[in-house]
Amino acid sequence: xxxxxxxHPVVIHDLTVAYRDKPVLWDIxxxxxxxxxxxxxxxxxxxKSTLIKAVLGLVPTVAGTVSLFGGSYRERRQMIGYVxxxxxxxxxxxxxxxxVVMMGTYGQLGWFKRPxxxxxxxxxxxxxxxxxxDFANRQISQLSGGQQQxxxxxxxxxxxxxxxxxxxxxVGVDAVTERAIVNLLRDLRARGKTVVCVHHxxxxxxxxxxxxxxxxxxxxxxxxxxxxxxxxxxxxxxxGTMGAAIKHIEHFEEDRLAIxxxxxxxxxxxx
Amino acid sequence: xxxxxxxxxTGVLVAVACALLGAFLILRxxxxxxxxxxxxxxxxxxxxxxxxxxxxxxxxxAGAVLAAVLTVSLVEALQNTGRVGGESAIGIVFPAMFALxxxxxxxxxxxxxxxxxxxxxxxxxxxxxxxxxxNGVSLGPQSLWMMSxxxxxxxxxVGLLYKELKLATFDPGLAAALGxxxxxxxxxxxxxxxxxxxxxxxxxxxxxxxxxxxxPAATAYLLTDRLPVMILLAVALGALSxxxxxxxxxxxxxxxxxxxxxxxxxxxxxxxxxxxQHGLVARARRLQRQRLEFAVQTLLVHxxxxxxxxxxxxxxxxxxxxxxxxxxxxxxxxxxDAAKRATLLQQxxxxxxxTEAGRAxxxxxxxxxxxx
Numbered sequence: 001x002x003x004x005x006x007x008h009p010v011v012i013h014d015l016t017v018a019y020r021d022k023p024v025l026w027d028i029x030x031x032x033x034x035x036x037x038x039x040x041x042x043x044x045x046x047x048k049s050t051l052i053k054a055v056l057g058l059v060p061t062v063a064g065t066v067s068l069f070g071g072s073y074r075e076r077r078q079m080i081g082y083v084x085x086x087x088x089x090x091x092x093x094x095x096x097x098x099x100v101v102m103m104g105t106y107g108q109l110g111w112f113k114r115p116x117x118x119x120x121x122x123x124x125x126x127x128x129x130x131x132x133x134d135f136a137n138r139q140i141s142q143l144s145g146g147q148q149q150x151x152x153x154x155x156x157x158x159x160x161x162x163x164x165x166x167x168x169x170x171v172g173v174d175a176v177t178e179r180a181i182v183n184l185l186r187d188l189r190a191r192g193k194t195v196v197c198v199h200h201x202x203x204x205x206x207x208x209x210x211x212x213x214x215x216x217x218x219x220x221x222x223x224x225x226x227x228x229x230x231x232x233x234x235x236x237x238x239x240g241t242m243g244a245a246i247k248h249i250e251h252f253e254e255d256r257l258a259i260x261x262x263x264x265x266x267x268x269x270x271x
Numbered sequence: 272x273x274x275x276x277x278x279x280x281t282g283v284l285v286a287v288a289c290a291l292l293g294a295f296l297i298l299r300x301x302x303x304x305x306x307x308x309x310x311x312x313x314x315x316x317x318x319x320x321x322x323x324x325x326x327x328x329x330x331x332x333a334g335a336v337l338a339a340v341l342t343v344s345l346v347e348a349l350q351n352t353g354r355v356g357g358e359s360a361i362g363i364v365f366p367a368m369f370a371l372x373x374x375x376x377x378x379x380x381x382x383x384x385x386x387x388x389x390x391x392x393x394x395x396x397x398x399x400x401x402x403x404x405x406n407g408v409s410l411g412p413q414s415l416w417m418m419s420x421x422x423x424x425x426x427x428x429v430g431l432l433y434k435e436l437k438l439a440t441f442d443p444g445l446a447a448a449l450g451x452x453x454x455x456x457x458x459x460x461x462x463x464x465x466x467x468x469x470x471x472x473x474x475x476x477x478x479x480x481x482x483x484x485x486x487p488a489a490t491a492y493l494l495t496d497r498l499p500v501m502i503l504l505a506v507a508l509g510a511l512s513x514x515x516x517x518x519x520x521x522x523x524x525x526x527x528x529x530x531x532x533x534x535x536x537x538x539x540x541x542x543x544x545x546x547x548q549h550g551l552v553a554r555a556r557r558l559q560r561q562r563l564e565f566a567v568q569t570l571l572v573h574x575x576x577x578x579x580x581x582x583x584x585x586x587x588x589x590x591x592x593x594x595x596x597x598x599x600x601x602x603x604x605x606x607x608d609a610a611k612r613a614t615l616l617q618q619x620x621x622x623x624x625x626t627e628a629g630r631a632x633x634x635x636x637x638x639x640x641x642x643x
Contacts, residue, residue, distance in 0.1 A: 082448040107449035139496040
């Protein structure tokens with residue numbers, strides 16, 4: 001079994017996080033396979049962001065272990081990229097987009113060393129990848145919400161990681177940015193990276209992601225969308241209050257039927 | 272060295288030492304924490320003197336820095352309980368520390384030379400007379416050595432840890448994830464601030480040192496959008512305040528420290544009003560210009576909408592403008608004049624007609640409006 005934990009980017013065992021005497025995450029057991037786009041979905045207060053923060057060692061845990069590529073977060077830090085919630089920083093900070101992206105290279109640089117030409121060029125390439133090259137010298141407060149989010153993603157790219165954690169990258173962004181993020185996620189997956197996103201929107205989730213973690217303090221279910229995104233699981237995650245969620249499932253199941261029919265008819269003609 | 276030059280140099284060096292750290296304190300919203308530190312050093316100073324059996328520089332220094340770091344930790348511990356919010360925690364800790372200091376001074380040091388006034392207001396005026404002796408050889412005014420040391424320390428601190436300070440200030444979450452402990456950086460900064468405060472209070476006093484930390488950096492923040500420029504500007508403004516403040520103090524025969532601190536305030540006021548981007552005046556003018564530009568656009572689109580229509584006569588008449596668009600006649604005139612100046616429309620008698628450029632502009636405005 002130890003092979004599994006080295007292959008798997010994230011293996012969480014018995015993880016419990018509490019705020020005073022209130023459990024935020026309760027006995028989470030989770031293993032995420034490599035090369036997947038993973039959505040963490042659950043209602044407000046389900047502990048979605050906390051799960052990411054606990055994995056990254058940003059909040060204290062009560063019990064349990066987290067192993068990333070078979071090692072501790074400290075040991076694997078260079079392999080891991082992090083995109084915090086956009087609202088977690090002060091966008092009036094006196095700096096420009098390129099400078100923010102360059103911050104992604106600081107981890108590799110280590111203490112005291114200053115970023116140089118190589119870091120600058122890498123940051124510019126990352127800005128290009130998210131379609132923000134023209135805004136490199138723009139003061140960050142003058143960017144729209146979507147542009148700010150793309151700057152954050154470019155910064156994660158500059159970290160050049162194998163495993164990415166993103167906290168609600170799709171919240172409050174425009175359609176252009178949403179497309180840009182989706183393309184970026186697919187590009188990362190094509191390069192064998194694993195991306196774990198906290199996600200809110202049940203509508204877009206099956207289209208954007210291929211692996212699902214349903215969370216509500218406890219782990220409800222985890223696995224590929226095909227087997228995990230079921231009305232049964234969603235009801236368990238959201239309780240009885242989520243009639244709308246069930247509707248999403250029905251759509252998804254219809255779509256899946258349609259897609260599998262298409263795929264079946266296409267297959268013989270394929271390569 | 273003449274006394275005047277020593278005072279002036281001391282002032283400039285203190286201002287520079289403080290301003291170097293000021294930008295980070297402003298961006299971390301820690302102005303009140305500096306205030307707390309400046310007051311809380313008193314009991315540490317007293318404790319140091321008590322242990323050394325007299326006003327010993329090193330003992331006082333060590334005690335004061337320890338007291339300052341203790342204050343920061345206490346404030347944070349209180350804030351972390353979640354029962355006492357941000358500023359309130361500061362408001363509880365520093366008066367307590369300061370009170371403890373004054374209590375001990377009055378009780379045990381009533382006969383000893385420990386001048387509370389000197390601690391609060393400094394005595395930069397005597398900077399030239401307090402000489403540093405090593406092995407009986409005079410090396411010049413002690414204050415100059417002290418302030419130069421502080422400048423060097425802060426220059427090294429910001430120079431070496433610039434990237435770390437910036438990251439931990441802008442995004443503590445990422446800093447932690449990348450292995451740059453924000454807590455470590457926070458306490459390093461607070462320690463350097465404490466040492467600077469303790470060193471500087473002999474010159475400008477414990478209270479006015481806050482002005483030198485906070486105000487030049489706050490002024491610089493109004494003048495630029497780039498952190499390195501902000502730091503340099505803060506340093507320049509601090510030095511300028513020291514020079515101007517000294518000059519004013521000489522002319523008016525007033526307290527040098529008070530005059531320097533007041534000058535920082537005056538410079539802030541000027542920047543607040545007249546800063547090119549963020550100043551009050553620039554903002555008001557920008558707002559007015561935008562309002563006029565938008566009104567011109569509104570007028571052009573209005574004219575375009577009624578071009579070649581049956582009601583064009585009525586809608587496009589200058590005399591009907593204020594009625595149709597609910598504009599006061601003077602405003603309507605200003606808008607029409609602005610549009611005419613930009614050759615976006617022509618007036619034939621009472622009729623307003625779009626020019627080619629005006630039609631293009633109106634169509635573009637209408638198109639972007641639809642996109643939204």
